[in-house]
Amino acid sequence: MPTEIDRQIDRASEVLNRSRERYTSLNARARKRREGEIVRRVGRIAAADGLIIVAAMVIGFFVPLGMFGALLVMALLIAATLFFGIMPGSATVEPEKFGEAPLGTLPLRTEEWLDRQRPTLPGAAMPLVDSIGVKLDVLASQLKSLNEGEPAAAEVRKLVGEQLPELIKGYQRVPDNLRSVDRFGQSPDRQLVDGLALIDQEIAQMSAQLAQGDLDALATRGRYLQVKYRGDDTVTGE
Numbered sequence: 001m002p003t004e005i006d007r008q009i010d011r012a013s014e015v016l017n018r019s020r021e022r023y024t025s026l027n028a029r030a031r032k033r034r035e036g037e038i039v040r041r042v043g044r045i046a047a048a049d050g051l052i053i054v055a056a057m058v059i060g061f062f063v064p065l066g067m068f069g070a071l072l073v074m075a076l077l078i079a080a081t082l083f084f085g086i087m088p089g090s091a092t093v094e095p096e097k098f099g100e101a102p103l104g105t106l107p108l109r110t111e112e113w114l115d116r117q118r119p120t121l122p123g124a125a126m127p128l129v130d131s132i133g134v135k136l137d138v139l140a141s142q143l144k145s146l147n148e149g150e151p152a153a154a155e156v157r158k159l160v161g162e163q164l165p166e167l168i169k170g171y172q173r174v175p176d177n178l179r180s181v182d183r184f185g186q187s188p189d190r191q192l193v194d195g196l197a198l199i200d201q202e203i204a205q206m207s208a209q210l211a212q213g214d215l216d217a218l219a220t221r222g223r224y225l226q227v228k229y230r231g232d233d234t235v236t237g238e
Contacts (some may be wrong), residue, residue: 041085048080095165103153107140110160120172122179122189128196135203137162142210152215159202167195 056065056073065073096112101109111133118129137161146153171179171192179188186194209215 018133044084045081048084049077052076052080063211065124071098093159095169098161098165100112101161103146103148104140104144106157106161107136107143111140112134113165114168117172121168124189124193125139125196128193128200130205131200132164132196135200135207139203139207139210142207146210146215150215152210156206159199159206167192168200 052073056069059065086118095110098106098109114129114133114136118126126169139156143153143156146156171188174188181187
């Protein structure tokens with residue numbers, strides 16, 4: 001018969017396993033983004049260098065380049081490589097522009113934006129931020145086959161592209177010294193965590209409905225999340 005110590009060890013092992021799985025998932029997604037950025041940089045460098053070489057060959061066909069021309073081409077190749085290798089990667093997209101993003105890229109853009117907000121969020125919100133990030137990653141693959149004209153697409157945009165960023169931005173508007181202070185029975189910290197938990201559940205249900213092909217149910221959910229959380233305006237600081 002297991003003792004209390006055995007049960008404590010089992011619980012600790014379970015927590016450790018969940019943390020390890022979440023850490024592995026986060027590392028995998030971060031590595032995927034880094035690899036994608038490296039591929040884009042290499043592609044830009046190859047395109048620029050190829051263009052320089054083709055231009056040099058065309059010019060050299062009519063006018064001998066000589067030593068000076070060869071050195072100039074080499075300098076241009078080095079400059080292009082350094083420029084595209086050092087220049088900032090993909091432009092940062094803010095929530096105000098999410099409405100312009102293709103539906104299939106919206107979850108990943110939201111995930112990247114959410115990841116940049118981590119330093120401004122309380123520690124209690126981190127597990128939910130991790131969980132939402134994993135679900136957004138799954139949702140991105142599901143949305144590739146969803147037509148932009150489907151009513152279900154509007155539901156996804158509402159939750160992922162509007163309500164989630166609005167919840168975070170509303171919390172960030174609260175002064176630091178007031179975030180842990182109870183107002184109307186809840187602190188902004190607690191209210192943020194509860195709001196993120198609701199969003200986490202909503203995204204999970206959306207994924208489940210997309211997986212089942214139940215677009216009608218998704219389109220008629222009628223369960224728009226209130227960013228002020230249950231009608232309370234503490235998080236927005238209004």
